[in-house]
Structure formats: structure tokens, C-alpha cells
Amino acid sequence: LAKTTQPISMDSYEGQEVNITCSHNNIATNDYITWYQQFPSQGPRFIIQGYKTKVTNEVASLFIPADRKSSTLSLPRVSLSDTAVYYCLVGGGSQGNLIFGKGTKLSVKP
Amino acid sequence: NAGVTQTPKFQVLKTGQSMTLQCAQDMNHEYMSWYRQDPGMGLRLIHYSVGAGITDQGEVPNGYNVSRSTTEDFPLRLLSAAPSQTSVYFCASSYPIGGANTEAFFGQGTRLTVV
Numbered sequence: 001l002a003k004t005t006q007p008i009s010m011d012s013y014e015g016q017e018v019n020i021t022c023s024h025n026n027i028a029t030n031d032y033i034t035w036y037q038q039f040p041s042q043g044p045r046f047i048i049q050g051y052k053t054k055v056t057n058e059v060a061s062l063f064i065p066a067d068r069k070s071s072t073l074s075l076p077r078v079s080l081s082d083t084a085v086y087y088c089l090v091g092g093g094s095q096g097n098l099i100f101g102k103g104t105k106l107s108v109k110p
Numbered sequence: 111n112a113g114v115t116q117t118p119k120f121q122v123l124k125t126g127q128s129m130t131l132q133c134a135q136d137m138n139h140e141y142m143s144w145y146r147q148d149p150g151m152g153l154r155l156i157h158y159s160v161g162a163g164i165t166d167q168g169e170v171p172n173g174y175n176v177s178r179s180t181t182e183d184f185p186l187r188l189l190s191a192a193p194s195q196t197s198v199y200f201c202a203s204s205y206p207i208g209g210a211n212t213e214a215f216f217g218q219g220t221r222l223t224v225v
Binding site: 032034036041042043044045046049087093094095096097098099100101102103 | 114142151153154155158159160166168169200203206207215217219
């Protein structure tokens with residue numbers, strides 16, 4: 001299972017774009033990159049998943065460079081409600097057995 | 111659809127007591143799993159199941175038992191509660207979304223305190 005490294009915490013202000021980078025140097029060829037969001041007192045929620053280049057949905061964008069050794073979750077124009085912990089997961093989980101790291105705690109201020 | 115439903119939401123146990131945390135899903139997902147989350151930490155996998163009658167251990171299985179008699183239900187049993195098992199417990203159900211990847215849906219959690 002690929003080890004992931006992401007910042008422990010980040011601060012931002014409302015209306016700014018936030019980029020959270022995750023390093024995963026030993027990613028395997030068939031590994032996908034998945035991000036989950038967890039609000040306080042709630043279970044995590046799937047945000048986005050990708051394999052290479054760029055993926056975009058209504059919530060976020062995921063940028064993956066050609067070497068796939070890192071990935072960046074981009075949240076456009078954050079609001080206070082985006083305050084949460086964001087987890088980067090790489091590989092594994094093919095049977096629902098997800099392995100989480102400590103995540104990045106994003107605090108959005110007014 | 112209710113999604114993933116966990117009961118109870120809160121529970122206080124005395125050391126040595128046993129109890130079962132309930133988890134039910136109505137999405138017909140084959141995969142289900144249990145996690146615990148300690149304060150300020152990420153989630154750790156306790157047990158998981160790929161279908162009725164099939165279960166496997168995760169990262170921290172000691173002190174917990176599971177069984178999967180139906181697709182819908184995946185109860186977690188604490189055999190003899192210890193203060194170290196004080197945590198928030200999350201149940202999840204998952205389905206494949208292509209390749210070897212899944213999307214997981216989590217319940218609201220059970221906050222357990224062992225005194």
C-alpha cells in the first residue's frame with residue numbers, strides 16, 4: 001500500500017482557492033488516488049477520484065502529474081462550510097477496506 | 111434510501127461489559143467495513159466483509175468480532191470492553207466504481223465511552 005504524506009493543517013479565507021497536496025512516491029501502476037472529506041462529528045464522504053491528469057466534478061478538481069508521485073486537491077472559492085479534514089488515499093480499498101492517514105485539517109476563516 | 115444506519119449513536123459501557131454496535135445499509139452493497147477514530151486521528155480499519163458469510167481482519171481487530179449473515183447487516187461486537195476502546199466507531203458500505211476501486215458511504219458514527 002502506497003504511503004501518503006499530506007500537511008497536517010491549512011488555513012484559508014472565504015472565497016480563496018485552496019490546494020492540498022498529497023505525496024505518494026511509491027504509488028503502484030494500478031493505484032487510483034481518492035480523496036475523502038470529513039466534517040466534525042460525521043463520517044467521511046467521498047469527494048473525487050482519479051488516475052492521471054485532471055479530474056473535475058461539482059465539488060473539487062484533482063490534478064495528477066505525469067509521474068503520479070503526488071496529487072493536488074483543489075477547492076475553488078472555499079466557504080466556511082468547507083472547514084473539514086481531507087484525506088488522501090492511494091491504492092487498496094478494492095474490497096471496501098480503506099486505509100486512512102491522519103488527513104489535512106482545513107480551517108476556513110471569514 | 112437511508113444509506114448506512116448505525117445504532118446506537120452514543121453508548122457508555124463499564125469495563126468488562128460486552129455489547130454489539132449495529133450497522134445496516136439499504137444500498138445492496140457487497141462490501142462493508144468498520145473503523146474506529148480516536149481524537150485527532152484518522153480512521154483505522156477494524157474488520158471488513160466482501161459479502162454475506164465472508165469477513166476479514168483490518169488494522170486493529172483485537173477485542174472485536176464481526177459476522178455477516180445478510181447483505182444488509184454488519185454488526186460489530188465488543189467482547190469485553192476496555193477503556194482503550196473508547197472511540198467513535200464508523201461503519202461503511204462500498205461498491206466498485208471501476209478497476210480495483212470502490213466508493214464508500216459512511217454512517218453517522220457511534221460514540222462509545224468505556225469507564
